[in-house]
Amino acid sequence: MxxxxxxxxxxxxxxxxxxxxxxxxxxxxxxxxxxxxxxxxxxxxxxxxxxxxxxxxxxxxxxxxxxxxxxxxxxxxxxxxxxxxxxxxxxxxxxxxxxxxxxxxxxxxxxxxxxxxxxxxxxxxxxxxxxxxxxxxxxxxxxxxxxxxxxxxxxxxxxxxxxxxxxxxxxxxxxxxxxxxxxxxxxxxxxxxxxxxxxxxxxxxxxxxxxxxxxxxxxxxxxxxxxxxxxxxxxxxxxxxxxxxxxxxxxQTYAGTDRQVRGKLLAVLRAAEVPVPQAALDAVWEEPVQRARALDGLVADGLVEPLADGMYRLPGRP
DNA sequence: TACGCGTGGCT
DNA sequence: TAGCCAAGCGT
Missing domain, CATH: 1.10.340.30 (Hypothetical protein; domain 2)
Known part of the structure; x- marks a missing residue:
């Protein structure tokens, strides 16, 4: 106390x-x-x-x-x-x-x-x-x-x-x-x-x-x-x-929103110690337009870093 | 000002 | 059970 x-x-x-x-x-x-x-x-x-x-x-x-x-x-x-x-x-x-x-x-x-x-x-x-x-x-x-x-x-x-x-x-x-x-x-x-x-x-x-x-x-x-x-x-x-x-x-709605997709994408990257291929991210959400929008949003927010050859990871040092 | 942004427990 | 709710922030 x-x-x-x-x-x-x-x-x-x-x-x-x-x-x-x-x-x-x-x-x-x-x-x-x-x-x-x-x-x-x-x-x-x-x-x-x-x-x-x-x-x-x-x-x-x-x-x-x-x-x-x-x-x-x-x-x-x-x-x-x-x-x-x-x-x-x-x-x-x-x-x-x-x-x-x-x-x-x-x-x-x-x-x-x-x-x-x-x-x-x-x-x-x-x-x-x-x-x-x-x-x-x-x-x-x-x-x-x-x-x-x-x-x-x-x-x-x-x-x-x-x-x-x-x-x-x-x-x-x-x-x-x-x-x-x-x-x-x-x-x-x-x-x-x-x-x-x-x-x-x-x-x-x-x-x-x-x-x-x-x-x-x-x-x-x-x-x-x-x-x-x-x-x-x-x-x-x-x-x-x-x-x-x-x-x-x-x-607050959640199911079916970009927020939910962002959460699924980020969960994959959190669990991975090495860069992840695009295909691994594509697997978390069926609908491609929303999936792409969610990923773009994460990149724009600085939460995901796109690398060469369609690989992704959590942001590294600047 | 109103909205987007995660996740999970509780009623 | 499907909302409701949880020491907000940035735009």
């Missing part, structure tokens, strides 16, 4: 003690206070939360966790850090090795971008993951969320960390609706900033705690309101948990 245990600085002890006895007065506490207290008692012991993970471990985990469940990330994360314990170690590898080690995590462009980020960290930052939000944002594969997450989790900085978990928690607890909008809105960002604790370390704990609450309690389906530390003040619960009303949440 690594959940910080310091007293909560922005809520003076006397105030907290007084209000804790008044269950009808929870609105007077900042939202982060009960959530952080819950987190300190219930946080999962994840490897990237341990001190030895360092900023590089945090960054690797954030790339892997983009749209991918924790349980699937765990084994790949451990192998990755054992093989490439520092950014420079990964930067020295061919990008194709990152794609191969990515395995079946999905969205393999993330592997390529993580490799690119390692190269950039090595070249521009002396091999140390930067703590500055703008410098993080400039790295390939690092967007607003990941920059804020790395700065917050690895360096204790104060940023609004707005991922799908936090967005859902705020949608329910504050806005009173079941789900946040499909795309992050300016209103959500304003709300997240308004809830940010003033003190840096408290803000960082709130970021981790609110994400964990969304991941474990305030889940998309089968939420556990009876175990929620802010159930008493949750706008959605108070309103009787009305079901989502509005435009349908964007789904």
């Amino acid at each position: 690594t959940a910080p245990t310091q007293p909560e600085p922005s809520a003076p002890r006397d105030t907290a003690a007084r209000t804790a006895l008044r269950t009808d007065a929870t609105d007077t506490l900042p939202l982060h206070t009960p959530v952080i207290a819950w987190f300190e008692a219930n946080a999962r012991d994840l490897p990237w939360r341990r001190p030895e993970a360092g900023a590089w471990g945090v960054m690797v985990s954030e790339f892997m966790l983009q749209q991918t469940p924790v349980n699937r990330v765990l084994p790949v994360y451990e192998q990755w850090l054992a093989r490439w314990p520092r950014p420079a170690d990964l930067a020295a590898e061919a990008p194709g090795e990152a794609v191969r080690a990515w395995g079946r995590l999905g969205y393999p462009r993330r592997a390529l971008r993580l490799h690119g980020a390692a190269v950039a960290v090595t070249e521009r930052h002396g091999g140390e993951v930067p703590s500055d939000h703008a410098e993080l944002l400039a790295l390939p594969g690092v967007g607003e969320y990941t920059a804020a997450a790395v700065a917050s989790f690895a360096f204790g900085r104060r940023h609004a960390v707005l991922d799908t978990n936090v967005r859902r928690v705020l949608a329910r607890a504050v806005t009173g609706v079941q789900y946040p909008p499909n795309a992050t809105t300016a209103a959500e960002r304003r709300l997240a900033v308004s809830l940010l604790p003033a003190e840096e370390g408290t803000a960082a704990r709130w970021a981790a705690a609110s994400m964990e609450l969304g991941a474990l309690i305030c889940t998309a389906r089968n939420e556990s309101c009876h175990r929620c530390p802010i159930a008493a003040r949750c706008a959605w619960l108070r309103a009787g948990k009305p079901e989502h009303d509005g435009p349908p949440r964007r789904g």
Whole structure:
């Protein structure tokens, strides 16, 4: 367990003690206070939360966790850090090795971008993951969320960390609706900033705690309101948990798409230690037009390197 | 802004 | 069982 245990600085002890006895007065506490207290008692012991993970471990985990469940990330994360314990170690590898080690995590462009980020960290930052939000944002594969997450989790900085978990928690607890909008809105960002604790370390704990609450309690389906530390003040619960009303949440089709074909093609190349002939790739999909389009896309994305004589492989060193 | 991008477990 | 969903990013 690594959940910080310091007293909560922005809520003076006397105030907290007084209000804790008044269950009808929870609105007077900042939202982060009960959530952080819950987190300190219930946080999962994840490897990237341990001190030895360092900023590089945090960054690797954030790339892997983009749209991918924790349980699937765990084994790949451990192998990755054992093989490439520092950014420079990964930067020295061919990008194709990152794609191969990515395995079946999905969205393999993330592997390529993580490799690119390692190269950039090595070249521009002396091999140390930067703590500055703008410098993080400039790295390939690092967007607003990941920059804020790395700065917050690895360096204790104060940023609004707005991922799908936090967005859902705020949608329910504050806005009173079941789900946040499909795309992050300016209103959500304003709300997240308004809830940010003033003190840096408290803000960082709130970021981790609110994400964990969304991941474990305030889940998309089968939420556990009876175990929620802010159930008493949750706008959605108070309103009787009305079901989502509005435009349908964007789904993801997969069967028969280029994505599926790309996945099959890349699986062949991941498994091969030597370049593969065109015929081996042709075998994974019947329909030639879509098959060619998928392969072209992989080449255009830099995930596949075409060689002479119709041979293909994962990308080598430039 | 909306879409394309992998994979697999869960209900 | 067929969607739904999972710590988003780049264009």
